[in-house]
Amino acid sequence: MAWSYTSVLVEATSYPIIVSWTSQPTNHTLVSKLQQPTIPSSSERPQSHRRPSDLGREAHADQSVTILHAKVAQKSYGNEKRFFCPPPCVYITGHGWKCNKSHTHAVCVSRQQMFACAKTLFISDQDKRKHFCLLLRLFLNNRQEVGSFQSRMIKVISKPSQKRQSMKNADPNFIFLHLQVIRKVNKQHAILDVDEPVSQLHKCAFQFRDNPHAYLCLTNDAIIQYQAPFSVRDPSKVVLNDGSCWTIIGVEVVEFTFNQGLACITTPVSPFPVVTGLEVNGGGHVAMLEIHGENFTPHLKVWFGNGEAETMYKSPKSLLCVVPDVSVFSDGWRCLRRVITVPLSLVRLDGLIYRTSYSFTYTPELQPPPLSNNPKNTSHLI
Template sequence: MTTVICLHAAVAQKSYGSEKRFLCPPPVVHIEGPVWHMRNQQLSMAVVSETGERSFEQKSTLDNNMTSSFKFLHVTGTAKAKSFQLSLDIAEPHPSTASNPEADGPPGRVWASFDSAPVTIISKPSKKTAKTRNISSCILAGGPVSLFNRINSQTVRTKYMTIDHAQLCASNVAWSAFNVNVVRRPNEVPNIGPQPVTYGCEIVLSDTQSGISTSPLTIRKVDKGRVSIEDGGPVSQMQKIALQRINPDGSRHYLSAAGPIPGSTGVVPAPGMSSQAGTHPLIFQSPRVRDEVKDGMHIISDEVDDYLCWTIIGISKFQYTFFDSSGKNSNIPELPITPFPTLFTAPVYRQVNNTVELTVSNFFYEDPKTRTQVPLDVFLGNLGPLPHRVYQASPPGPLTSISPYLTPGMDGASADSPTSPSSPAGAPRFMPPGPVHTIVVVEMPPITDVIKALEDDALPLNADRPDNADGADGRNGSGPPPPSINGRSLPLLFIRSIDGVGYHSGRTIACENVFHTLDLNGQPPHAGGNIDTGWLTAAHEGGLQNLPGWTLRVM
């Protein structure tokens, strides 16, 4: 399967007048898996306003790590704009630029378009402590963040915290997302729902990709170049912080983005550290300690320069997985693979009739020959296509507020208009008018077929299945699950039959035995008296045709 992953900031500052406040950190796209000649594809990203207008489109290419960055995107607009979206297009190179992908030229055929969730626009970072009730503006414990350092507020002097060669580094060319794990709070809080990170917390930053973690650090608020020790409120988006380390002798050091100091110990770059220009290991440095007398009391405070201050911002991600069901992965599809079929809610399994109910958007695609709407096929792993019934949802009512997100000029376009699939204006960029989603009731395969598929999936490649392993022996309701299927599940897939393009729904289905963990000897006595519970033991030992012990579970 091929997965397109984009990491980007959860909030962005608006640019006013002629200024350009670039999105920071810059959105990064990474592609994993079979890549369908992806290295030669043209990537472009644009900012899409709430009215669907695209602006500030930037092109980029994939590097040797199949990663691309978009460093010059910024947001403008009216004062009423509250959010925007990022839109990523992947296009084939135009014949005129095939020999030089980085050359400017006409765009090629766009065959995939991926959109982010709305990104919140802020005018400037809050200098006041956030209120806990406004949790959307807070940094949440356990969530991913990016930290960057900027000298004198100059964009060209920005360094990002990253991991390079298994070391915590500062870099002006790459950044990493870190999970903020709180290990100690100054005040205990109830463990109910998402909790914001508060100043004074002891945290560990863990790289989301490698898992490399920092030592415990205390997060402190910085105000006018001084570290505030007493502030214990929630940490807000894009606030300046300092990461403090208390030494055994009681002295305080702060994580610094300053470059290695010649002649100092402990800051010599590891072999190979020069692989990225402008990347160096992070060090700890002492602040300037200021002792003042105020109202007859000695007050000791730490003064920190810009290179000891970090701006913290939450990170969002959008991710799409697709594949060639034929297994060839040899050609770019003739039809665009987007919009993606997306589940609105978690699938619901109905054990009585062995069906799964799905609420899906973009479940139909247009056949280029007949110009008719064709539903996708549904597979469970390699089982399928599965029989299914489709029910179109009613259009939204008059009191429902849904923004259609149409591109300019698409108003009133009919669903069967004869537009070319390769034309950029051939389909709405966002949610088309009409029914928002489709309800699909899928008939699941027999339980024995699911167990057999799980066991086959557990076999090593090129291994032969035993002749007597038909998946049905002893599987009609008795016994524990075979060890080979423990912890395994089958993906729920959508496949476009016309060309074999497949989509992962993001959900999998496992098979489990409802009697396996049931303690029959520990059944409590029934309050009604002489109730025969022997049927339960019989079902467990031999299985009943009308009471199967196996069931499916949506993961």
């Protein structure tokens, strides 16, 4: 796969985290340095003698890697370079990140967010594939590998589609803005007399309905209203600046959250298990939970909250576990008759905790099962 990579340097302290963007079939890399949080004093350093169930299961000890990238990438032809728009970005968050200095591990408590951006990635016309993934390799300052994290599938296109598209937003979350009119943009000019839908990778401008001369503009990380003048040659167009021209594109967000607790784990966290679905079989005292996903290994155990469940490895895409009795989480649950929800996690044998976005809910039965009047055909579980 033909790529072009350029080094990008972000402000770094003496303890940087190094990010390497790669494409799996190639050895080229894009290296970015991220600002590393400070190390607490020796009196604040924790000890590593606690049980796996106590190893930093609190949310403040989590470590998260978030990758944001576009769903499509436009191919470059000849000597041109069509950089990925928006460029792939990575955010490193969480208070559980550890620094390695003089062979002593210490939990970082800085709230500062670390960020890197690959602004000069493009795909050449020599590559004939229709889809690809980005592979992010993360290292500590001592070249110790944190792990490899894969993006979602990216579609390669030759040029923006000219087809009209109609898409409804199914996301229940909304951001309320001023009432605006979408204007199609052609060569830094907004066309006022054209009323047609815009598609992915099309350039557009957002005109304020209550102020027709004002357009939504991004300048120095601030949103302003840009007063666009009319074109001298064509009064049906207005001249826009770079900050007023927007590109419509779908994006993907992939988040990987793990927790090392107080264990001194030096092996990479990858392959990172990803849970995609749950399936409950049976009920009562014999309920089984099948977990569907990717990158499962025999060294993973399913945890309900802070309790380990008996886990059976079926395949790299399936784990089976026994649902623990609800009394493990609440002794008086059967009397209180209330709903209990516990988070689901995957824990490696060395104590590394993989967070999931799934949880398990114990719901009490509204009524006890009816008893039969004929004792001959009944069996009782005592």
